Amino acid sequence: MNQIAVAIDGPSGAGKSTIAKTAAKTLGFIYVDTGALYRTIGLAVFRKNFDALTPDEVISVLPEISIKLKYIDGAQRVYLNDEDVSELIRTPEISLFASRVSVIPEVREFLLDMQRDIANKNNVIMDGRDIGTVILPNAKVKIFLTASDEKRAERRYLELCGKGIETTPQEVLNDMRKRDEKDSSRSLAPLKKADDAILLDTSELDLQQSINAVINIIKNATNAED
Numbered sequence: 202m203n204q205i206a207v208a209i210d211g212p213s214g215a216g217k218s219t220i221a222k223t224a225a226k227t228l229g230f231i232y233v234d235t236g237a238l239y240r241t242i243g244l245a246v247f248r249k250n251f252d253a254l255t256p257d258e259v260i261s262v263l264p265e266i267s268i269k270l271k272y273i274d275g276a277q278r279v280y281l282n283d284e285d286v287s288e289l290i291r292t293p294e295i296s297l298f299a300s301r302v303s304v305i306p307e308v309r310e311f312l313l314d315m316q317r318d319i320a321n322k323n324n325v326i327m328d329g330r331d332i333g334t335v336i337l338p339n340a341k342v343k344i345f346l347t348a349s350d351e352k353r354a355e356r357r358y359l360e361l362c363g364k365g366i367e368t369t370p371q372e373v374l375n376d377m378r379k380r381d382e383k384d385s386s387r388s389l390a391p392l393k394k395a396d397d398a399i400l401l402d403t404s405e406l407d408l409q410q411s412i413n414a415v416i417n418i419i420k421n422a423t424n425a426e427d
C-alpha cells in the first residue's frame with residue numbers, strides 16, 4: 202500500500218501538466234491530470250445545451266457519466282462513457298465549463314474517491330487545484346507551481362496555437378484571469394497553496410529548468426526519509 206504521492210497544485214498555465222508529465226516519466230510514477238476529470242464533466246454538460254446551467258441541471262447529468270482514465274505508454278487518456286474525449290476536452294469553451302461545474306460540491310464529491318483510489322494504488326504525481334489541500338492532504342510532497350499572469354498566458358497561447366485552436370494572446374489572458382478568479386474565490390476547495398507546500402515560481406525558468414526543479418524537490422523529499 203505505501204505509495205508515494207506528489208501533489209502539484211497551481212493556477213492554469215503554470216506548466217503543471219507539462220512539467221508533471223515529464224517528471225512522472227523520469228521517476229516512473231503515474232501522472233494524473235485531475236483537470237481532465239472536471240473537463241470531462243464540463244463536456245458532458247456542454248453537450249446537454251442547458252439554457253442556464255444551474256447546479257441542479259449539472260447534478261442531473263452525473264448519474265449518466267462514467268469516467269475512466271487509461272494509461273497508454275505512460276500518457277493519460279480520458280474516457281467519457283467509453284468515448285475517448287482526451288482531445289475534445291481541451292478547447293477554451295470546455296475550460297470555462299470545467300471551471301463552472303467545479304464549484305458544485307456534488308461534482309467534487311463525485312470525483313473524490315476516484316482520485317484517492319488512483320493514489321492508493323500507484324506512485325503518483327497528481328496535478329490540480331486542491332490536491333495538496335483536500336484530495337491528498339497527506340501527500341509526501343506538495344508543490345505549488347505558479348508564474349506571472351503574463352508568462353502563463355503566453356505559454357497557454359502558444360500551446361493552443363500548437364493544437365490549431367484559434368485565439369489571441371489577449372483573449373487567453375482574459376479567459377485565464379476569469380478562470381483563476383473563479384477557481385480561487387470559490388468557497389469549496391479553492392485554488393490555494395497548502396501550508397506545507399513548496400512554492401515554485403517558474404516565471405524566470407524555462408521548461409527544462411522547471412522540470413529539474415520539480416524532480417529535485419521530489420528526490421530530496423523522498424530520499425530524506427529513505
Ligand code: DC
Nearest residue numbers: 213235236239299300303329330331
Ligand atoms: O487544470 P485544468 O486547467 O485542466 O482544469 C480545468 C478546470 O477544472 C479548472 O479551471 C478548475 C477545475 N479543477 C478543479 O477545480 N480542481 C482540480 N483539482 C482540477 C481542476
